[in-house]
Amino acid sequence: MANDILLEIKDLHAGIGEKEILKGVNLTIRKGEIHAVMGPNGAGKSTLSAVLTGKPMYEVTSGSITFMGKDLLSMSPEERSWAGIFMSFQYPVEIPGVTITNFMKTAINAKREALGLEPMKAGDFLKLLKEKMAFVKMRPEFAKREVNVGFSGGEKKRNEIFQMAMLEPKFSILDETDSGLDVDALKIVADGVNALHTEETSAIIITHYQKLLEYVVPDVVHVLKAGRIVTTGGRELVDAIEKNGFDQFQ
Amino acid sequence: MANEVYILRPGSLRLPPEHVEVHDGESLNMTVIVLPGVSAQIPLRVDVCGSNASVTLNGLYLTDASDNVSIITDIRHTVSGSTSTQLFNGVASGQSRFSFFGKILIAQDAQKIEAYQTNRNILLSQNATVDTKPQLEIYADDVKCSHGATVGQLNADEQFYMRSRGIPEVEAKVLQVISFLSPVLAGIEDESLRASLAEEVENEIRKMSV
Ligand SMILES: Nc1ncnc2c1ncn2[C@@H]1O[C@H](COP(=O)(O)OP(=O)(O)OP(=O)(O)O)[C@@H](O)[C@H]1O
Ligand SMILES: [Mg+2]
Numbered sequence: 001m002a003n004d005i006l007l008e009i010k011d012l013h014a015g016i017g018e019k020e021i022l023k024g025v026n027l028t029i030r031k032g033e034i035h036a037v038m039g040p041n042g043a044g045k046s047t048l049s050a051v052l053t054g055k056p057m058y059e060v061t062s063g064s065i066t067f068m069g070k071d072l073l074s075m076s077p078e079e080r081s082w083a084g085i086f087m088s089f090q091y092p093v094e095i096p097g098v099t100i101t102n103f104m105k106t107a108i109n110a111k112r113e114a115l116g117l118e119p120m121k122a123g124d125f126l127k128l129l130k131e132k133m134a135f136v137k138m139r140p141e142f143a144k145r146e147v148n149v150g151f152s153g154g155e156k157k158r159n160e161i162f163q164m165a166m167l168e169p170k171f172s173i174l175d176e177t178d179s180g181l182d183v184d185a186l187k188i189v190a191d192g193v194n195a196l197h198t199e200e201t202s203a204i205i206i207t208h209y210q211k212l213l214e215y216v217v218p219d220v221v222h223v224l225k226a227g228r229i230v231t232t233g234g235r236e237l238v239d240a241i242e243k244n245g246f247d248q249f250q
Numbered sequence: 251m252a253n254e255v256y257i258l259r260p261g262s263l264r265l266p267p268e269h270v271e272v273h274d275g276e277s278l279n280m281t282v283i284v285l286p287g288v289s290a291q292i293p294l295r296v297d298v299c300g301s302n303a304s305v306t307l308n309g310l311y312l313t314d315a316s317d318n319v320s321i322i323t324d325i326r327h328t329v330s331g332s333t334s335t336q337l338f339n340g341v342a343s344g345q346s347r348f349s350f351f352g353k354i355l356i357a358q359d360a361q362k363i364e365a366y367q368t369n370r371n372i373l374l375s376q377n378a379t380v381d382t383k384p385q386l387e388i389y390a391d392d393v394k395c396s397h398g399a400t401v402g403q404l405n406a407d408e409q410f411y412m413r414s415r416g417i418p419e420v421e422a423k424v425l426q427v428i429s430f431l432s433p434v435l436a437g438i439e440d441e442s443l444r445a446s447l448a449e450e451v452e453n454e455i456r457k458m459s460v
Contacts, residue, residue, distance in 0.1 A: 053414050056406070081416035093411035097429020106425065107415040114416075163415060 004030045006171055006202045007072075012063035014051045020061070021047045023227035029171070032199040036213055036238065037206045039224035040246050045206045046090050048224070049175045053087045054080055067171070081107075082114045084170030088160035088177045090206075095147040100159070103147050104129060104166050111167070132165040136192050153180040161192040168196070172203040178212040190215030210242050223249045253279045253439040255447070260287035268293050272332075274300030281438055283447065284311035284319050284340075285454050295324040301331035309338040310434040312451070313346035313378070314458045320349040325365065328357045333364040339434050340371055341427055342378035343458050349381040352397065358389040367397040372404060372430060374423075374460050423460040428452055 009027040013020060021044045029035055037045055050058050052065065054077040065072040067083060075083065095103065109119040120128075129143060136158050148156050157177050164172055174193065178186055193216050197203065205216060213221075213235070221237040222229045223246065230249045231237065240248070256266040272278050282292060296305055305325065313319050325334045334354070342348045350369045371380040384397040404426045412422035431451060438444040 055410050076419070077410060077413035078416050078418050081414055087414055089411065089414075093407050095408050095411065095425075095429070097432050098425050102425075103412070103415070103417075106421060107412075107417050110418055110421060111416045167415065 005066075006031050006033075006068060008064075008066045010064045010066075012048075012051065012060065012065065014047065014058055014060045014063075016057055016059065021227055022051065024063070025224075025227070025229055027222070027229065029202050029204070031202060033202050033219045034197065034216060035202070035204050036218035036221045037204055037224050038208070038221065038238070038241055038246075043224045044227045045224055046175055047227075049087050049090075049173045049204075049206065052080075052173060053077055053085060078110065079114075081167070081169075082111045085173075086164050086167055086169035086171070087173040088157070088164060088175060090175040090179070092148050092151075092156040092160055094149045094151075096149050098147050099144055100147055101126075101129060101143045104163065107163075108166065128166065132162055135165050135195070136162045137188050138162055154182060154185045157181055157189060158185060161189050165192060165196060170201050172196075172201070173206070174203060175206045176208065177205075178207050178209055186211060187215065210238055213238050225249060253281075255281045255283065255438055255440075255443060257447070258282070258284045258288045258290055258292075260285070263288065263290055265290070265292060266294055269295045269297070271297045271299055272303045272305055275302045276300060277304040277306075279306040279437070279439065280308070281434065282307075282309040282321065283434075283451070284309070284313070284321075285450070286312050286314040286317060286458055288313075289316075289318040291320050291322070293322045293324070296326070296334070298325065298327045298332045298334060299329060301329055303332040305332070305334040306437060307334070307336045307338075308434045308437040309340075310431045310451070311338075311340035311342075311348060312454055312458060313340070313342045313344070313348050315344040315346060317344070317346040317348075319347070320351070322351045322353075323367075324353045324355070326355045326357070327360045327363045327365060330359065330361040330363070332360075334366070336367040336369075337434060337437070338369045339431055340380075341374055341430070341455075341458075342371065342380050343374035343460065345375075345377045347379045347381075349383075350399070351383050351385070353385040353387065354395065354397070355387045356390050356393050356395070360390050361392040363390065363393040363395070365393065365395045369397075369399045370430070371399075371401045372427070373401060374404070374427075374458070420460060424452070424455050427455050427460065 007029040012025040014022040223231040256264045352367050354365045356363050369382050380401050382399040409422045
């Protein structure tokens with residue numbers, strides 16, 4: 001059913017400057033689905049994430065992206081966030097001088113303002129913050145720390161999932177959130193993603209490893225290679241990739 | 251001479267003294283704040299003529315429209331055993347002009363001196379200009395001295411990260427500017443003054459063309 005479709009990418013061509021990186025990507029994601037995107041280094045996976053979230057440097061030369069019936073490409077990054085799109089960054093950015101508390105308060109109240117709602121009451125906000133930090137097992141003192149500054153690799157990734165939990169997106173892109181995580185942290189992240197997943201929300205999981213996909217089981221698996229989706233299948237594709245690499249797909 | 255704050259607002263320019271002497275065992279902590287709508291030349295000469303003396307000179311500026319501001323510091327260590335630290339951070343927008351000339355002089359027999367100077371600038375518009383010229387004159391050999399000057403723009407990756415979380419572009423820039431200026435405000439000892447200035451500075455940033 002067409003109205004089950006959350007996100008639809010049609011013949012997307014995009015790149016940076018003169019360099020074309022995505023060379024005709026087609027992808028349809030329905031409500032409730034989890035899609036895995038795998039592919040060799042440099043295939044364009046992070047570029048796809050960047051284009052979905054509206055990173056300024058990237059230029060879309062042709063094709064379309066429709067999100068909940070709206071033209072995503074005409075929306076600013078913040079509007080996409082308000083509409084329910086979230087990306088867990090492959091390389092989370094440090095923001096010196098801005099604490100996690102201030103950062104999240106600003107983000108949440110900006111969305112509320114865009115939706116015509118009053119700012120959240122300070123007490124309610126702090127309660128929510130504490131609850132979501134506990135949810136990803138971040139120690140309370142992190143609330144006062146500057147965003148990602150001096151965080152270990154794993155702490156940065158957990159902070160991404162914390163933000164996801166705070167913002168409750170309809171559509172999440174996890175760009176190698178599992179890279180650099182120890183086994184316990186991987187479990188925390190996977191549990192978090194599963195707990196936030198509902199019949200109404202969808203996700204793209206970009207990964208190089210089987211492990212995360214054992215915890216968060218994808219409905220559909222894609223292989224992205226040289227800017228195109230060259231194969232789409234079920235979870236059996238993950239094993240095939242693990243065994244024989246990407247050369248088997250053209 | 252404890253902690254003195256000089257604020258230059260349009261129509262109310264409280265300029266710091268042009269020439270201060272700091273003697274044995276004294277410390278000077280001075281902050282200069284230049285808000286939008288001000289054009290001024292601000293000379294600050296400090297003679298550190300005693301030992302065990304310390305000088306902290308901090309400043310922040312916000313220039314916009316056709317403002318034209320220059321800060322000229324001249325710190326002279328004439329005897330042994332003193333320190334000076336300077337930190338000037340500022341943001342230039344519109345067609346404004348800002349210049350920083352910072353001179354540190356350490357006289358021949360002035361040993362065991364530490365003198366540091368930092369000037370960081372952010373250009374918020376292509377039509378704003380910033381000129382920064384550190385000048386060190388060191389005639390003694392047992393000294394620790396450094397200076398650093400930067401002119402740059404707001405970090406685009408930080409901005410995109412914030413926007414991807416739903417923080418509007420302008421708000422993201424305001425947060426970046428606040429965080430860039432906060433080390434200067436942190437040097438103000440009076441807590442209530444610091445808080446009220448932080449608020450005033452934030453309001454001024456919001457009115458600027460970021
Ligand atoms: N800012 C940039 N300037 C120039 N080329 C870029 C830029 N960003 C990405 N590319 C190029 O685009 C291609 C795709 O990069 P992308 O980051 O999307 O790959 P990826 O599939 O995410 O790889 P990985 O698995 O290593 O994360 C690469 O060849 C990369 O070098
Ligand atoms: Mg990548």
